[in-house]
Amino acid sequence: xxxxxxxxxxxxxxxxxxxxxxxxxxxxxxxxxxxxxxxxxxxxxxxxxxxxxxxxxxxxxxxxxxxxxxxxxxxxxxxxxxxxxxxxxxxxxxxxxxxxxxxxxxxxxxxxxxxxxxxxxxxxxxxxxxxxxxxxxxxxxxxxxxxxxxxxxxxxxxxxxxxxxxxxxxxxxxxxxxxx
Numbered sequence: 496x497x498x499x500x501x502x503x504x505x506x507x508x509x510x511x512x513x514x515x516x517x518x519x520x521x522x523x524x525x526x527x528x529x530x531x532x533x534x535x536x537x538x539x540x541x542x543x544x545x546x547x548x549x550x551x552x553x554x555x556x557x558x559x560x561x562x563x564x565x566x567x568x569x570x571x572x573x574x575x576x577x578x579x580x581x582x583x584x585x586x587x588x589x590x591x592x593x594x595x596x597x598x599x600x601x602x603x604x605x606x607x608x609x610x611x612x613x614x615x616x617x618x619x620x621x622x623x624x625x626x627x628x629x630x631x632x633x634x635x636x637x638x639x640x641x642x643x644x645x646x647x648x649x650x651x652x653x654x655x656x657x658x659x660x661x662x663x664x665x666x667x668x669x670x671x672x673x674x675x
Contacts, residue, residue, distance in 0.1 A: 498666060501590050508553040510587045515539065517524070518554070527544050527545070527546045527602075527616050528546065529548070529602070529613075529614045530546060530547075530614075530637050530642065530643060530645060530646055530647065531545075531546055531636075531646065531647045531648070531649070532544060532545030532546065532646060532647070532648045532649070533545070533648070533649050533650070533651070533652075534585075534632065534648060534649075534650045534651070534672070534673075535627055535651050536623070536625075536630075536650065536651065536652040536653065536673075537623075537626065537653045537654075538580050538623075538653075538654065539622070539623060539626075540620045540621055540622050540623045540627050541585060541592070541620065541621040541623055541630070542601070542618075542619075542620050543583075543585075543614065543616075543617070543618065543619050543620070545583070545616070545617050545618075545634070545646070545648070546602065546614045546615070546616050546617075546644040547564040547614065547615055547617060547634075547638075547646075548613060548614055548615075548636075548638030548639075548640075549562060549601075549612060549614065549615055549638075550563065550613075550638040550639040550640065550643060551636040551637055551638050551639075551643070552571075552574075552575060552578055552615075552636070553662065554571070554574060554575060555567055555568075555571040555575060557570075557582050560611065561610060561613065562610070562611030562613050563601050563613075564611040564613055564617065565601070565611075567611070568599075568601050568612075568634070572599065575599060575615070576597060576599065576629065576637070579594075579597065579599070579617055579636070580594060580597070581627065582634065582635040583617065583633070583634050583635075583636065584631075584632070584633045585621045585630060585631070585633075585663070586631045586633075587623065587624070587625070587628040587630055587657040588628050588629055591613070592621040592622060592623065592652055593621065594619045594620070594621055595619060595620050595621070595622060596616075596618075596619050596620045597617070597619040598618040598619065598620070599615060599616070599617055599618075600615070600616045600618070601614075601615055601616075602614040602616055603616065610639050613654075626652065626654050627654070627673075629671060629673060629674045630670070630671070631669055631670070631671055631672070632648065632650075632669065632672055633668050633669040634646055634648075634663055634668055635665075635668050637664065637665050637668075644664055644665065645662055645663065645664045646662070646663050646664070647660065647661070647662050648661045648662070648663060648670065649662070650672050652673060657673060659672065659673065
């Protein structure tokens with residue numbers, strides 16, 4: 496009779512694959528520097544990754560330590576999503592574009608991964624009809640401390656390799672991207 500033997504490494508391989516799948520957004524969050532963001536414009540959409548301070552959100556820091564614990568994040572996730580959707584906007588020449596595929600990830604320290612987060616990485620995609628449109632990007636999520644009052648945004652357009660770098664703040668929260 497035919498006997499099938501499993502590779503003894505198979506359970507470990509499956510564990511690593513599942514771990515990476517489940518925690519990939521948390522791992523990716525370490526890549527984005529605090530108070531910075533990117534917009535990558537491709538033919539069908541604008542892909543956004545931005546790191547915003549926890550202090551930019553009201554009502555989510557229950558213990559008022561200026562940080563976001565995993566419990567606070569889980570409890571207030573719907574409110575965080577609503578705040579992001581109403582405070583990060585992208586418009587083309589005709590209308591406001593919907594933010595889809597929204598993912599949030601508290602930025603945990605490499606040195607103290609169990610410590611609460613001071614930054615939150617927001618990732619998502621805006622659908623786009625025309626990659627050559629003039630776009631207006633607006634963020635209204637700024638923190639309370641001096642080093643959280645500005646965001647540096649790097650915009651790239653894959654189609655022609657164009658790149659722009661902007662700095663926005665509460666006084667000037669909007670930027671015009673690749674004005675035609």
